[in-house]
Amino acid sequence: MSLKYAVIGSGALGGFYGGKLAHAGKDVRFLFHNDYQFVVDNGLKVDSVTGNFHLANVRAYRSTADMPKADVVLVCLKTTNNHLLKTLLPSILHSDSVIVLIQNGLGVEADVALDFPQQPIAGGLAFICSNKIGDGHIAHLDYGKLNIGVFQGDINSVLEQIKADFAEAGVPTEVSPDLMQARWQKLVWNIPYNGMTVVLNTTTDRLMRDASTRQLSYELMLEVVTGARACGIEVKESFADKMMELTDSMTPYAPSMKLDFDHKRPMEIEYIYTRPVKTALKAGYNMKKVAMLEFQLRFIQSGLSER
Amino acid sequence: MSLKYAVIGSGALGGFYGGKLAHAGKDVRFLFHNDYQFVVDNGLKVDSVTGNFHLANVRAYRSTADMPKADVVLVCLKTTNNHLLKTLLPSILHSDSVIVLIQNGLGVEADVALDFPQQPIAGGLAFICSNKIGDGHIAHLDYGKLNIGVFQGDINSVLEQIKADFAEAGVPTEVSPDLMQARWQKLVWNIPYNGMTVVLNTTTDRLMRDASTRQLSYELMLEVVTGARACGIEVKESFADKMMELTDSMTPYAPSMKLDFDHKRPMEIEYIYTRPVKTALKAGYNMKKVAMLEFQLRFIQSGLSER
Numbered sequence: 246m247s248l249k250y251a252v253i254g255s256g257a258l259g260g261f262y263g264g265k266l267a268h269a270g271k272d273v274r275f276l277f278h279n280d281y282q283f284v285v286d287n288g289l290k291v292d293s294v295t296g297n298f299h300l301a302n303v304r305a306y307r308s309t310a311d312m313p314k315a316d317v318v319l320v321c322l323k324t325t326n327n328h329l330l331k332t333l334l335p336s337i338l339h340s341d342s343v344i345v346l347i348q349n350g351l352g353v354e355a356d357v358a359l360d361f362p363q364q365p366i367a368g369g370l371a372f373i374c375s376n377k378i379g380d381g382h383i384a385h386l387d388y389g390k391l392n393i394g395v396f397q398g399d400i401n402s403v404l405e406q407i408k409a410d411f412a413e414a415g416v417p418t419e420v421s422p423d424l425m426q427a428r429w430q431k432l433v434w435n436i437p438y439n440g441m442t443v444v445l446n447t448t449t450d451r452l453m454r455d456a457s458t459r460q461l462s463y464e465l466m467l468e469v470v471t472g473a474r475a476c477g478i479e480v481k482e483s484f485a486d487k488m489m490e491l492t493d494s495m496t497p498y499a500p501s502m503k504l505d506f507d508h509k510r511p512m513e514i515e516y517i518y519t520r521p522v523k524t525a526l527k528a529g530y531n532m533k534k535v536a537m538l539e540f541q542l543r544f545i546q547s548g549l550s551e552r
Numbered sequence: 553m554s555l556k557y558a559v560i561g562s563g564a565l566g567g568f569y570g571g572k573l574a575h576a577g578k579d580v581r582f583l584f585h586n587d588y589q590f591v592v593d594n595g596l597k598v599d600s601v602t603g604n605f606h607l608a609n610v611r612a613y614r615s616t617a618d619m620p621k622a623d624v625v626l627v628c629l630k631t632t633n634n635h636l637l638k639t640l641l642p643s644i645l646h647s648d649s650v651i652v653l654i655q656n657g658l659g660v661e662a663d664v665a666l667d668f669p670q671q672p673i674a675g676g677l678a679f680i681c682s683n684k685i686g687d688g689h690i691a692h693l694d695y696g697k698l699n700i701g702v703f704q705g706d707i708n709s710v711l712e713q714i715k716a717d718f719a720e721a722g723v724p725t726e727v728s729p730d731l732m733q734a735r736w737q738k739l740v741w742n743i744p745y746n747g748m749t750v751v752l753n754t755t756t757d758r759l760m761r762d763a764s765t766r767q768l769s770y771e772l773m774l775e776v777v778t779g780a781r782a783c784g785i786e787v788k789e790s791f792a793d794k795m796m797e798l799t800d801s802m803t804p805y806a807p808s809m810k811l812d813f814d815h816k817r818p819m820e821i822e823y824i825y826t827r828p829v830k831t832a833l834k835a836g837y838n839m840k841k842v843a844m845l846e847f848q849l850r851f852i853q854s855g856l857s858e859r
Contacts, residue, residue: 444751445848445857457850464844533840537771541752543764550752 247272248406251315251337253330255280255289255305257375258347259321260383262391262416264291267300269414274304274312276333281307283380292378293385295415314339317407319369320346324353325511331360338364343403345369345393349435349501350516351428351524354396365398368424370431376504387496390417394424429473429480434488435517437465439502440538443512443545450497453489461534463489468532472525506545514542554579555713558622558644560637562587562596562612564682565654566628567690569698569723571598574607576721581611581619583640588614590687599685600692602722610688621646624714626676627653631660632818638667645671650710652676652700656742656808657823658735658831661703672705675731677738683811694803697724701731736780736787741795742824744772746809747845750819750852757804760796768841770796775839779832813852821849 250273252263259275267273268291277284288301306312315337320330327348334344344361346353347369354368374387391411393404404420411418421427438449441458452458466485473480505512518539525532544550557580559570566582574580575598584591595608613619622644627637634655641651651668653660654676661675681694698718700711711727718725728734745756748765759765773792780787809819825846832839851857 445851447851447857451856452851455851455854455856457847457854458856461844461847534844537768537841537844540764540768544752544754544759544762547762547764549758549762550754 248316248403248410249313250274251309251312251318252276253309253318253320253333254322254326255284256321256377257383258371258373259319260289260377260381261291261293261373261375261385261389262321262347262371262411263319264289264298264300264383265414265416266410267303268298269410271410271414274306274315276309276312277305277307280380281305287381290382291385292383294387295385295389309333309337312337314342316342317403318342318344320344320348320357322348323505323510324348324350324513324516327353327356330357334361341365343367343398343400343407345407346396347371347391348516349431349513350520351425351432352520353516354424358397365400365403366396367393367398367400367404368396368428369393370427372431374498390419392419392421392427394421394427396424423478425476426473426478426480429469429476429478429521430484432473432517432521433466433469433480433484434491435500436469436521436535436538437462438492438498439500439513439517440542441465442500442503443506444538444541448497448499448503449492449495453492462492465534465538468535469521472521472528472530472532472535475525475528475530477528502542512542512546514539514546518542555623555710555717556620557581558616558619558625559583560616560625560627560640561629561633562591563628563684564690565678565680566626567596567684567688568598568600568680568682568692568696569628569654569678569718570626571596571605571607571690572721572723573717574610575605576717578717578721581613581622583616583619584612584614587687588612594688597689598692599690601694602692602696616640616644619644621649623649624710625649625651627651627655627664629655630812630817631655631657631820631823634660634663637664641668648672650674650705650707650714652714653703654678654698655823656738656820657827658732658739659827660823661731665704672707672710673703674700674705674707674711675703675735676700677734679738681805697726699726699728699734701728701734703731730785732783733780733785733787736776736783736785736828737791739780739824739828740773740776740787740791741798742807743776743828743842743845744769745799745805746807746820746824747849748772749807749810750813751845751848755804755806755810756799756802760799769799772841772845775842776828779828779835779837779839779842782832782835782837784835809849819849819853821846821853825849 252259255275370392372390375385559566562582677699679697
């Protein structure tokens with residue numbers, strides 16, 4: 246039985262991953278906001294390093310009230326919009342629908358589970374560099390791997406089926422045996438570079454070139470590793486070294502929070518900083534430097550900075 | 553016997569304090585750099601909240617080689633120029649000349665003592681808001697108290713005489729019984745606000761208005777208090793509360809490091825951040841957040857930030 250997909254938030258992530266599935270012939274319905282009419286008229290265009298494509302006929306919706314129920318709901322919103330899910334999702338869920346939160350940070354599944362306690366929920370981590378560059382127009386610049394894992398529900402077989410669908414669509418996907426470990430590991434990279442590129446208004450390569458911020462990046466990573474371990478999540482210190490090497494090998498890069506900041510969109514401070522800090526603190530470890538970065542970002546978000 | 557003064561660095565600080573002494577009829581010689589000819593031709597002008605004045609005939613020099621020996625050398629350079637002292641000072645010192653370093657931070661006296669091991673040395677802390685606003689033109693906006701203390705030498709009586717001279721000149725001056733305590737106490741204010749106004753490109757009042765940076769300011773203060781105590785310097789935690797109240801009561805303020813940054817001058821990172829961090833670390837306490845601020849400032853100083 247083939248899965249029916251709904252994509253909530255059809256931007257840089259949803260447009261790409263949903264677009265790939267639809268392009269491979271899967272049953273995918275998209276929720277659009279501002280782009281709805283444009284996509285109905287012109288379709289969805291994806292410029293990808295793995296091959297450009299255009300979807301002429303997109304199953305586009307402007308409201309979930311009009312969408313049929315889905316087996317898999319790929320939530321690709323920024324976490325700053327997660328308060329909308331309580332309203333957006335109920336009408337498209339049947340009792341076995343799997344909500345997959347393809348989002349950054351820590352604690353998103355737990356929060357969504359408060360509103361949907363009986364619903365199968367999974368998390369997804371996107372290792373991708375993609376941007377929305379115009380109406381119905383996505384640019385996929387690099388990477389693309391997806392890592393999904395169970396949060397609640399007996400859904401391993403569904404996740405394997407999702408993985409198979411993505412494989413057919415040309416998206417390398419892993420089912421992680423430990424979603425929280427995957428989330429903490431991603432934080433080892435996300436925490437230093439998202440915040441520091443905003444606070445210091447720069448790119449990853451410059452942070453790595455200067456001896457002070459290079460060391461600070463590493464120290465922030467080690468704090469996250471120690472925070473994870475305090476929470477009983479196994480992340481090796483050597484993982485920080487791997488992330489340093491990875492960043493050295495990357496082209497100059499502005500992480501998603503820097504792009505949000507540059508485009509005056511709200512930053513995902515809550516799930517990338519506040520929740521990890523609180524979670525580690527509750528487990529007995531104070532990630533002091535991460536907390537300092539969080540406070541600096543909150544100040545910048547407040548609009549009191551002259552930038 | 554009246555003291556002969558030399559002022560090294562006749563800018564916002566030296567121009568004001570030396571100017572006040574000269575205005576009161578004391579024997580003061582000034583070393584000028586760019587302003588020399590202007591001051592010879594036009595004198596020195598001080599616009600002060602405590603009363604404007606103009607010195608028509610200033611004993612101005614462009615080189616210490618031409619200056620007579622002085623009993624008291626008021627060093628009012630930015631610490632980023634302290635490498636010049638080794639060359640500037642010897643010709644104006646006799647064996648009892650007191651070098652008074654009216655400068656910010658920690659460790660300035662110890663470093664100068666390496667080059668002048670036999671010379672009497674004192675430190676001075678200026679609690680003042682003043683700026684150089686033009687050639688030979690100083691604006692004194694607020695405060696003005698001077699706090700001096702012995703670093704090396706049997707010079708208590710000279711410091712009392714300096715205090716008396718300043719009193720005559722209308723500058724409230726204290727002789728501190730413990731210079732290092734005075735320096736650490738001043739760091740309790742200087743460390744949070746100098747660095748944070750630069751990194752977050754803002755003013756003290758905005759840092760106090762936002763809940764996150766307000767808390768971060770206080771946490772940085774407590775780290776400095778703990779650092780001081782690790783070094784055997786008695787600073788009470790309540791001193792941090794006093795500094796918070798002081799800052800709340802101040803008009804919006806850009807500390808000296810923010811002014812240096814805005815005018816693209818080098819910042820005094822070494823003595824305000826690096827030395828305190830190293831000193832506390834040696835005594836067994838890691839001021840983690842202060843160290844993070846130091847690294848962020850070093851990155852900004854490197855010019856790699858797009859600001």
